[in-house]
Amino acid sequence: MLGIDLVGGRWHRLMMARGTQLTYDDFAALPDDGKHYELLAGVLYVNPSPGLPHQHTAKMAFLQIREYFEGKGLGEVFFAPCDVILSEHDVAEPDILVVASASQFSQRGVEGPPALVVEVISPSSRKYDRVTKAARYLALGVEHYWIIDPQMKHVVCQRAERGDWVVVAEGRDSDTVCDPAWPDLAISLKGLWRARSG
Numbered sequence: 330m331l332g333i334d335l336v337g338g339r340w341h342r343l344m345m346a347r348g349t350q351l352t353y354d355d356f357a358a359l360p361d362d363g364k365h366y367e368l369l370a371g372v373l374y375v376n377p378s379p380g381l382p383h384q385h386t387a388k389m390a391f392l393q394i395r396e397y398f399e400g401k402g403l404g405e406v407f408f409a410p411c412d413v414i415l416s417e418h419d420v421a422e423p424d425i426l427v428v429a430s431a432s433q434f435s436q437r438g439v440e441g442p443p444a445l446v447v448e449v450i451s452p453s454s455r456k457y458d459r460v461t462k463a464a465r466y467l468a469l470g471v472e473h474y475w476i477i478d479p480q481m482k483h484v485v486c487q488r489a490e491r492g493d494w495v496v497v498a499e500g501r502d503s504d505t506v507c508d509p510a511w512p513d514l515a516i517s518l519k520g521l522w523r524a525r526s527g
Contacts, residue, residue, distance in 0.1 A: 350418045353437070365410065369465045371418040379451055385523035386479040387424045387449045390516070394425060394447070397514045404429035404444055412438030413446075415469040421462065424449045424477075442470040449477045463487075467494060473510055482522050 350371020359366055365376040379387075387408065395406040409422045414437055425447035426439065433440050446466060448458045458476060466474050467489055474487045474494060483501050486508040487494040500506040503519035 352417045353414060353420055356420050357437075365422065367422055367462075368418065368420040369461060374457070374461075377451075377453055379449075382479040382523050383449050383451045386477055386521045389521045390447060390449065390477055391425050393516055393520075394427065394445075394514075397511065398427050403427075403511075407439070413443060414438055414440050415442060415465070415471075419465055419469055421446075421465070423447060442466075442472065445473045445475065446471050447475040447477060449479065452480060463494060467492070473508065475508070477521065479522060482518070484516065484518055484521075 351368055351373055352371070353368070356366065356368045356373070359373075365378070367374045367376065391406065391408050398404045398406050404427045407426050407428065409424050411422060411426065413421045413423060413426060414435075415421060420438075423443070423446045425445075426443040427445040428434070428439055429444040433443075448454075448462065450458045455478075463474060463476075470489075472489045474489075476485045476487070478484070481501075484499060484504075484506050485496055486498040486506060488497045488508075488510065489495075497510070498506050498508050500516075500518055502522075503517075506516045506518060507514065
């Protein structure tokens, strides 16, 4: 994970001229160069492409979450890349997100905090997902934030309470995890982890 506040000469000039945070309009004007960008508190971040363990875990978690929420008509489930506009200075791309209200959909993406945000962390994104993104999600109204760590085979379900994240459920290895917000959603961890080859 490389945190940057300028991209190329154009963005350097823009930041120098403004001396301030980037906005959604700046973010939307970025070139379509195949890189994964996010804007948090006006600072632009570029993410390396995720590895196979990350992709496998994200896919398997998405399938379980989608079956539950869409099967019960509780919301739509999306996966990255999907812009979540939390403020004019914050555009995130969670690995998985659940949107419970159709009124949040716009031409720009998802407007406002999703019902659930899930991040699958990679070794390079550990601090970014656990600290930087977690703080912005909390400050901007995300109520439920799950962190899935394929390397540690660990899942943590958190809920926002009185200005902090509170762990409400967690599990490891082949456990089954149930967040109390959705007690009949049982996430089987065994299928999330990609078996190591050779």
